Amino acid sequence: MIEVKALCKRYGPLLAVKDLDFHVGKGSILGFIGPNGAGKTTTMRILTGYLPATSGDAWVAGFDVFESPMEVKRRVGYLPERPPLYPELSVGDYLYFVAEIRRVPARERYRRVGEVMELVGLSGWERRLLGSLSKGYRQRVGLAQALVHDPQVLILDEPTSGLDPGQTVGIRELLRDLGGDRTVILSTHILAEVEAACDHVVLINQGRIVASGSLEQVRHEATGGIVYGAELQGEDIIMAVAELEETTRVEPLPGDGAFQALKIWADSDPRPAIARLAANSGWQVRALEKITPSLEDAFLAIVGREPSAHRPGRSSR
Amino acid sequence: MTAVWAIFKKELRIYFVSPLAYVFLSVFLFLSGLFFYLGLTVNGEASLRVMLGNLAITMLFVLPMLTMRHFAEEQKAGTFELLMTSPVPLGSLILGKWAASIVLCLLMFLGTLIFPAVLAYYGDPDWGVMATSYLGLILCSFAFCAAGLFASSLTTDQVAAGLAGIIILLPFWLIGSATSFTTNETLRQILESAALLTHLRGFTRGVIDSADLAYFASFSFIFLFLTYRTLESRRWR
Numbered sequence: 001m002i003e004v005k006a007l008c009k010r011y012g013p014l015l016a017v018k019d020l021d022f023h024v025g026k027g028s029i030l031g032f033i034g035p036n037g038a039g040k041t042t043t044m045r046i047l048t049g050y051l052p053a054t055s056g057d058a059w060v061a062g063f064d065v066f067e068s069p070m071e072v073k074r075r076v077g078y079l080p081e082r083p084p085l086y087p088e089l090s091v092g093d094y095l096y097f098v099a100e101i102r103r104v105p106a107r108e109r110y111r112r113v114g115e116v117m118e119l120v121g122l123s124g125w126e127r128r129l130l131g132s133l134s135k136g137y138r139q140r141v142g143l144a145q146a147l148v149h150d151p152q153v154l155i156l157d158e159p160t161s162g163l164d165p166g167q168t169v170g171i172r173e174l175l176r177d178l179g180g181d182r183t184v185i186l187s188t189h190i191l192a193e194v195e196a197a198c199d200h201v202v203l204i205n206q207g208r209i210v211a212s213g214s215l216e217q218v219r220h221e222a223t224g225g226i227v228y229g230a231e232l233q234g235e236d237i238i239m240a241v242a243e244l245e246e247t248t249r250v251e252p253l254p255g256d257g258a259f260q261a262l263k264i265w266a267d268s269d270p271r272p273a274i275a276r277l278a279a280n281s282g283w284q285v286r287a288l289e290k291i292t293p294s295l296e297d298a299f300l301a302i303v304g305r306e307p308s309a310h311r312p313g314r315s316s317r
Numbered sequence: 318m319t320a321v322w323a324i325f326k327k328e329l330r331i332y333f334v335s336p337l338a339y340v341f342l343s344v345f346l347f348l349s350g351l352f353f354y355l356g357l358t359v360n361g362e363a364s365l366r367v368m369l370g371n372l373a374i375t376m377l378f379v380l381p382m383l384t385m386r387h388f389a390e391e392q393k394a395g396t397f398e399l400l401m402t403s404p405v406p407l408g409s410l411i412l413g414k415w416a417a418s419i420v421l422c423l424l425m426f427l428g429t430l431i432f433p434a435v436l437a438y439y440g441d442p443d444w445g446v447m448a449t450s451y452l453g454l455i456l457c458s459f460a461f462c463a464a465g466l467f468a469s470s471l472t473t474d475q476v477a478a479g480l481a482g483i484i485i486l487l488p489f490w491l492i493g494s495a496t497s498f499t500t501n502e503t504l505r506q507i508l509e510s511a512a513l514l515t516h517l518r519g520f521t522r523g524v525i526d527s528a529d530l531a532y533f534a535s536f537s538f539i540f541l542f543l544t545y546r547t548l549e550s551r552r553w554r
Contacts, residue, residue: 048402051552073404084399088331100323101403145399 001026001153001183002047007056009042009207016042018207020056024183024200029175031198032187035303039207040187041081044155047185048078061152061183074103077151081158083142087131091122091141094130095148102149116144120174135162143171147178154178156186160193172196191296205303219298227291228264230274231255234283238262244277246270259286320405324413325420328387332421341383345425348375353432363440365432366521369450372429373517376422376454376461377490381482383421384465387414388548389478401552411544415462422458426451446523453520456533457513461486463540470547489513 007020017039024030032040045051047060049069058065061075086094092113099109117123120140130141139162146154159175160168168190175184175197188194194201194215201218203211211218220226230241237260242250248265255261264270271288278285332338349372356367391397400410436442468482469475493512496505509515516529 045398050398050402070404070406073402076402078399078402080395080398080402082395084394084396086327086331086394086396088334089327093330097323097327098399098403101320101400101405103319103404 001061002030002185003057003059004043004047005057007043007046007058008054009039009046009051010054016207017046017053020204020207020209022202022209022212024185026183027181028199029184029186029197031194031201032185032204033189033191033194033201033299034187034204035189038204040204041157042207043204044078044157044185044187048076048155049073074149075151076153076155077146077149079142079146079154079156079159081161083138084145085130085133085138085141087129090127090129091117091133092126094141095126095144098145099148104149112148112150116147119147120144121170136164136167139163139167139171143174152182154182154184154186156184158188159186160188160190168193191299203299203302210302211298218302219292221298221302226266228266228270229287229289229291230262230264230285231259231287232262232274232278232283232285233258233260234278234281237283240277240281241270241274244270244273246273259284263291318409320409321413321416324400324405324410325416328414328417329420331386332417337383337386338421341379341421342425342428345372345375345379346428348372349429349432353435363436363442365436365442365447365450368429368432369454369521370517372454373457373513374490376458377486378483380418380422380458380461381465381468381486382479384414384418384462385469385475385479385482387418387466388469388544389473389475392551393473393475407545407548411466411541411548415459415466415541418462418465419459422462423455426455426458443523446521449520449523449525452525453517453529456520456530457517460533460536460540463537463544467540467544467547470544470551 002022002024004020004022007017008015009017020039020043022030032043034040042051046053047058047065049065049072052066060072063071063075065072089097095113095116096109099112104112113126117126120143122137122140122144125137130138133141139159143156143159146156156175160171163171172193175186178184186193186197199214201212201215202209203218211221213221232241238250238252241247241262241264246266246268247270248267250265251263253261253263264274269290271290274288275285277283349368352368352371352375353365356365357363360367388397391400401407433442433447464485465478465482468485469478471481472478489511490513492508493514496508496512499505499508510532516532519526519529
């Protein structure tokens with residue numbers, strides 16, 4: 001549904017996006033994550049036809065973004081980082097206007113406006129002026145305008161920024177409900193959001209993709225394999241555990257008092273072997289667990305090791 | 318075409334839900350009333366010559382204020398991004414906005430029609446001259462709106478856009494008087510043909526000259542075209 005190949009964008013001497021390659025299948029939700037200034041907004045603006053790319057190709061909904069921008073624009077719903085509202089207009093007039101410019105057929109416009117208002121929880125607000133809305137409601141109107149023409153592709157730039165936790169959950173649920181055959185790209189730097197809503201993740205830093213794939217893959221990539229934790233009490237624990245067949249690396253962590261905490265890298269699950277070893281050696285076991293790295297850890301691990309790895313690429317500045 | 322119509326309606330709505338249109342219309346009608354009165358008392362003739370002449374210079378200052386909002390505000394508020402990511406060709410956007418400001422101008426001319434009515438009641442005005450004077454003024458307002466839109470596309474600051482509009486238009490007014498300072502015949506002719514007053518004069522005398530029509534048409538076209546190019550080039554920066 002969305003295909004990006006070797007996309008580059010240069011603002012004067014600044015390389016905002018470098019050699020981006022990714023693909024989003026029909027009906028899936030892609031999380032676009034990265035620190036501020038990583039190039040998320042730039043990429044989304046290119047995909048929506050707002051900005052031209054310096055080089056590279058992009059197809060959205062089967063059309064080349066640079067050759068047939070109008071066809072792409074008809075099929076994409078876009079929520080910019082700041083909801084694009086006219087403070088002088090009322091919610092209803094505004095959505096009707098967007099329906100008009102997004103070419104919703106005249107006889108369907110009122111119905112569609114009503115439907116999207118219902119969908120984002122704005123029923124009964126059509127006469128309110130946009131300028132008088134709170135941040136959360138502005139964001140809802142922003143989402144409603146992106147949906148009003150029932151687009152195949154939704155591109156949302158930080159859809160939950162500035163919302164309270166309840167509203168954030170609401171938007172996430174909405175995104176999941178919208179799913180189905182709609183393709184969604186959403187950018188965020190709130191990782192919980194990606195975990196809650198997305199099938200795939202593209203992690204971007206300094207304009208480059210540093211990790212992509214399913215959530216599991218990205219986590220895996222970040223931590224270099226599955227990690228286990230153990231807290232044991234006994235003699236020569238570290239040596240004995242390291243000698244096990246399953247373990248590849250053992251790292252002692254600062255434990256508390258009598259118990260020794262270990263971080264264990266392993267090819268296959270070492271927990272049964274450790275348990276057996278503990279029983280045979282008469283060790284005390286307080287914890288034995290598989291550590292699932294959070295996306296935060298993955299993010300920090302990947303982004304944290306980035307600058308040194310990619311500095312040569314920015315020498316053009 | 319749907320896009321032009323949608324933009325046009327939106328712009329008019331924004332004009333009339335904000336105080337802008339009302340302030341603008343009242344200021345304009347007040348000044349026209351003043352000029353009408355002065356024209357009658359000073360010259361004592363049953364014509365709108367003085368009033369219409371003064372309205373042209375008033376428009377030069379007032380119309381840029383009316384159009385300054387258009388692109389400056391869209392860009393500042395981020396709504397330009399909405400328009401440019403919707404299937405709206407840039408040309409339709411500009412035409413829609415131009416049409417909305419033109420309609421507002423026509424409304425304000427409609428308000429001044431009370432003065433010819435007064436003249437007709439008390440005297441015997443020359444209707445032909447009156448009609449061509451109005452035509453000239455209307456064409457002039459179209460051209461000023463186009464220049465105002467261009468000024469608005471240059472910056473994201475409304476006030477700067479308004480001032481820029483006046484600064485762009487003022488030379489076209491002033492070079493009319495500048496012609497008397499030069500003895501070079503070629504230069505004088507160039508200045509004269511670029512000056513607004515030269516081309517308004519025919520209309521105020523009841524003459525519709527195709528050269529004058531062409532002047533105002535190309536004036537509008539050039540500024541609309543420049544607006545298009547400016548907005549287009551913004552995307553590449």
